[in-house]
Amino acid sequence: MLLNNQSGIYKVELPLLHRVKHVNCYALRGRDGWSLLDAGLSREASYQVWLRFFEEQAIRPADILGIYITHYHSDHYGCAGWLQKLSGAPVYIGAIDAVRINNYWKKGDYLLPEIDKLYNCNGMPSEVRKLVLEAEAEIIPYTVPHADLTVLQAGQTVTLGDYEFRVILTPGHSDGHICYYNQELGLLFSGDHLLPDSSSIVGLSAQAGARPDPLADFLRSLDSLRSLDCQLILPAHGKSFPSLAKRISRLESYHNKHLAAIRNCLGRGTAAYEVCRQIYGPDLSGNELRFAMAEILAHLVYLLHKNELKITCTEGIYKYNNR
Numbered sequence: 649m650l651l652n653n654q655s656g657i658y659k660v661e662l663p664l665l666h667r668v669k670h671v672n673c674y675a676l677r678g679r680d681g682w683s684l685l686d687a688g689l690s691r692e693a694s695y696q697v698w699l700r701f702f703e704e705q706a707i708r709p710a711d712i713l714g715i716y717i718t719h720y721h722s723d724h725y726g727c728a729g730w731l732q733k734l735s736g737a738p739v740y741i742g743a744i745d746a747v748r749i750n751n752y753w754k755k756g757d758y759l760l761p762e763i764d765k766l767y768n769c770n771g772m773p774s775e776v777r778k779l780v781l782e783a784e785a786e787i788i789p790y791t792v793p794h795a796d797l798t799v800l801q802a803g804q805t806v807t808l809g810d811y812e813f814r815v816i817l818t819p820g821h822s823d824g825h826i827c828y829y830n831q832e833l834g835l836l837f838s839g840d841h842l843l844p845d846s847s848s849i850v851g852l853s854a855q856a857g858a859r860p861d862p863l864a865d866f867l868r869s870l871d872s873l874r875s876l877d878c879q880l881i882l883p884a885h886g887k888s889f890p891s892l893a894k895r896i897s898r899l900e901s902y903h904n905k906h907l908a909a910i911r912n913c914l915g916r917g918t919a920a921y922e923v924c925r926q927i928y929g930p931d932l933s934g935n936e937l938r939f940a941m942a943e944i945l946a947h948l949v950y951l952l953h954k955n956e957l958k959i960t961c962t963e964g965i966y967k968y969n970n971r
């Protein structure tokens with residue numbers, strides 16, 4: 649779909665597998681060729697959408713000059729290797745998430761024992777952990793073939809289409825998430841950092857070296873965007889929207905309410921999994937649980953860092969209560 653004729657920006661919707669039906673990828677037409685932004689999952693359905701788009705726009709593989717990725721999650725990075733194989737174009741991603749890809753996706757099941765350990769000591773029963781790990785493992789093949797990565801640094805300028813975009817580091821949803829901003833157009837490609845209808849998942853990662861307080865990072869990243877002069881935000885899921893300030897306020901108030909709801913669940917020592925069940929109910933799939941649990945943990949860790957909670961350990965299970 650052509651979003652803006654003058655600036656040559658197209659939205660390409662790639663199908664996903666679960667509750668969120670699509671990821672928005674973007675293509676920018678320039679005088680010398682095309683830039684792509686985010687890639688979709690690596691699977692036949694995605695390849696077909698990209699190939700159809702290339703045919704419609706008469707794009708030859710050599711016309712693709714660069715593939716820019718907002719963060720390492722499979723629905724954004726997954727198809728980058730396939731697009732690179734097709735076109736020979738460089739794949740750009742922020743420095744921190746490039747490390748995540750090398751340490752996580754490229755090593756296959758590396759993270760599964762870490763997730764098992766983290767969720768076990770936070771009270772998730774073994775049969776539930778099994779479902780979560782199966783869902784986690786299912787995602788890994790959607791990132792193959794892998795891309796050779798070119799690393800971007802915060803503050804760097806890149807050319808997408810015919811426009812210069814500044815790379816803004818916005819950690820929280822992933823440790824190395826980046827947005828791309830052009831002041832002249834008042835345009836922000838916000839990836840999963842800013843979505844129109846809901847907050848993206850802000851979850852505690854089990855990865856060694858992961859940031860310890862992702863919700864604090866996320867809220868700081870939101871605040872850091874407040875002063876941008878933006879007329880249009882193009883997110884990775886859902887519709888584009890015009891008001892940055894309004895969206896930032898809504899997201900801040902959502903997380904404040906969520907923190908209060910979590911605090912209300914805490915009795916005389918409550919495990920994170922019990923909080924997860926109280927907040928989200930008993931009927932989550934393995935895939936939903938892996939996000940829900942990571943999200944509850946991120947909020948508990950945030951409150952711990954603010955010294956609003958106490959933590960105790962009973963028979964290997966962490967219990968949280970209010971101070």
Ligand SMILES: [Zn+2]
Pocket residue numbers: 719721821840
């Ligand atoms: Zn994501």
